Amino acid sequence: MISGEHIIGFVASAEGGDIMTSINPANGEKIAEFIVATPAEVDRALEKAAAAFQVYRKKSGIEKAEYLEAIADEIMDLGDELITICCAESSLPKGRIEGERGRTTGQLKLFANLLREGSWLDARIETANPERLPLPKPDIRYIQIPLGPVVVFGASNFPLAFSVAGGDTASAFAAGCSVVVKAHPAHPATSWLIGKAIQKAARSTGMPDGVFSLLFGDGPILGSQLVKHPNVKAVAFTGSFGAGKAIYDLAVRREVPIPVYAEMGSTNPVFVLPQALQNHTELLAKGFSASVTLGVGQFCTNPGMLIYENSESAGIFNSKLEEEFTQTSGGVMLAANIYQSYNAGVAKHAATDGVETLAKGNHTDSHNTASPILFKIKSDALKAQPHLSEEVFGPTSMVVEATSRQDILDIARNLSGHLTATVHGTDADLIEYQDLLDILEQKAGRLLINGYPTGVEVCSAMVHGGPFPATTDSRSTSVGTAAINRFTRPVCYQNMPQALLADELKNTNPLGIWRLVNGLLSKDEI
Numbered sequence: 001m002i003s004g005e006h007i008i009g010f011v012a013s014a015e016g017g018d019i020m021t022s023i024n025p026a027n028g029e030k031i032a033e034f035i036v037a038t039p040a041e042v043d044r045a046l047e048k049a050a051a052a053f054q055v056y057r058k059k060s061g062i063e064k065a066e067y068l069e070a071i072a073d074e075i076m077d078l079g080d081e082l083i084t085i086c087c088a089e090s091s092l093p094k095g096r097i098e099g100e101r102g103r104t105t106g107q108l109k110l111f112a113n114l115l116r117e118g119s120w121l122d123a124r125i126e127t128a129n130p131e132r133l134p135l136p137k138p139d140i141r142y143i144q145i146p147l148g149p150v151v152v153f154g155a156s157n158f159p160l161a162f163s164v165a166g167g168d169t170a171s172a173f174a175a176g177c178s179v180v181v182k183a184h185p186a187h188p189a190t191s192w193l194i195g196k197a198i199q200k201a202a203r204s205t206g207m208p209d210g211v212f213s214l215l216f217g218d219g220p221i222l223g224s225q226l227v228k229h230p231n232v233k234a235v236a237f238t239g240s241f242g243a244g245k246a247i248y249d250l251a252v253r254r255e256v257p258i259p260v261y262a263e264m265g266s267t268n269p270v271f272v273l274p275q276a277l278q279n280h281t282e283l284l285a286k287g288f289s290a291s292v293t294l295g296v297g298q299f300c301t302n303p304g305m306l307i308y309e310n311s312e313s314a315g316i317f318n319s320k321l322e323e324e325f326t327q328t329s330g331g332v333m334l335a336a337n338i339y340q341s342y343n344a345g346v347a348k349h350a351a352t353d354g355v356e357t358l359a360k361g362n363h364t365d366s367h368n369t370a371s372p373i374l375f376k377i378k379s380d381a382l383k384a385q386p387h388l389s390e391e392v393f394g395p396t397s398m399v400v401e402a403t404s405r406q407d408i409l410d411i412a413r414n415l416s417g418h419l420t421a422t423v424h425g426t427d428a429d430l431i432e433y434q435d436l437l438d439i440l441e442q443k444a445g446r447l448l449i450n451g452y453p454t455g456v457e458v459c460s461a462m463v464h465g466g467p468f469p470a471t472t473d474s475r476s477t478s479v480g481t482a483a484i485n486r487f488t489r490p491v492c493y494q495n496m497p498q499a500l501l502a503d504e505l506k507n508t509n510p511l512g513i514w515r516l517v518n519g520l521l522s523k524d525e526i
Contacts (some may be wrong), residue, residue, distance in 0.1 A: 007214040008041060008044050009045070010210075015040065016037060020033070021033050022034075024088050025091045032189035034192070046149060046213075048213065049180050051208070052210030053148055053178040060503075061115040064112075070205050072106075072112075075165060077197070078194075082193050085189050085190055089188075089190050090187055090190075091332040091368075107166075107167055111174035111484065124142035125505060127139055127517070141496065145488060146487060147487050147489055148177060148234070149178045149179070150232070151226045151227065152169050155239055157300070162478075163190070164214060167483055168478060169198075171486065172236065172486075177233075177487050178212070180213045181214050181215070182215055183215065198214075199212060219243065223243075227260075233258055236262075237263070238478065241391075241469055244260075244262035244264040244472065259486070265391050266301075266419045268301050268302060269305045270288065270307070276426055277311070277317055278311075281313065287452055288303065288306060290328070291454045293329070293395040298394065301455070302391075302394075305397060306399050325358070327361070327362075328372045329372070330371045336368055338394075339368040339369075341393060345393070346392060349398070350375070354378060354381030356377070357376075359374040374396065374399065375398045377400055377401070379400055379403060382398075383414065405433075408436065417443060417468050418444045418445075418466050419444065421440040421448070423440065425449070446463050463480065464480070473486075
């Protein structure tokens, strides 16, 4: 069995007496033990993070890029050991973990490329005009600077890509922030291996001691200590609504409130318009069933609700959907508590008036194994019982039968915030239902046409966020290069001597980046 220690900068630490254990969700076997962090260890990690920040924030874009690239290389150097341990802790298949490792290293390199280019800093220059009347115009220069130490909470469902070296950590490092990660209790051994890789990369690239730390411990207790610590300047979280909202509430009640970027999941509604329902019955039934049950439904973008207008085509679609969904299979969930929550949510839906079971997937009676289930309800029952539109994390979804076009629009208007919203329609459908699209773009961070929300492309144009309660800040994304903006703030310098300006703001533009100069984008010297 693996045992490891906290990573506090370049130092290992294990002072406490309490133990946390990771369990293989498929068979209940113990994989690793870690000692729970003490308050003194939390303080040391954040004292180091604050000191390291003052050094790291001054590193050039190229230096930070080299650090991110070194992390990616060190992760790959972990080889099969990482894959084996991660599969055991998560019960996710080898191919999925290998793909996620590629996504993790890929997004580190994506941010490294962003840093090497430099225009993300949004440099703006307004040159002085001493002759302007009635008052002279001063020289004013604007740039983004990092916030300070960031606390990252690792997610359960992506033990690599949304965990210790995931998008939150990568974007915080890219912004120039030091990072303290709270390891997720479902995969501490995986977290420790990745943490050691980050520590090694920090040493090899000359980063300051304390630029990264990794702590293990109870979620509410350790999480509260981290969020309330005065050295912390921002928090990133991916997980349940309850945990995310609790973190947010702690942060805004601090003497000095700090931003919390919590991605808390959503139902990700899918709307199927009349002609698409009629013309693509089989493809829609097959695609939707596959999306709901992909990865045992353990994606924050899992489509938890499908809405269509009742018609003759709808009856045929329901039959085909039932047929396709019956052929799906469940699987072992990430952890026992996630499996228990799934069963509780399914039982609550099943016991609600007006809800019928449309189809069940194949059932396997083994350890922490979830069975897919598809419910159906009429729109009036949904409106009367809005809890039915809340996320149940796992391989389940709710089919909603609307009575008319207006009913579909009313359902859309009554939606809360979601990460995604999807519309399936022909060209004619989409023109006729343009007002539906107008509604949905106000309800979600990503609007999809004729696709499925599972699968988030890591690229500069991606938005993985959305209005509350999907996230605590609808203006941000946790995936893609725009994620860096969560951990910066703007500052401007008035009449600052050239020698004291950052290279990005100097007249000579030594980095050759795009800048907004007197209202016009330019790479030229001033």
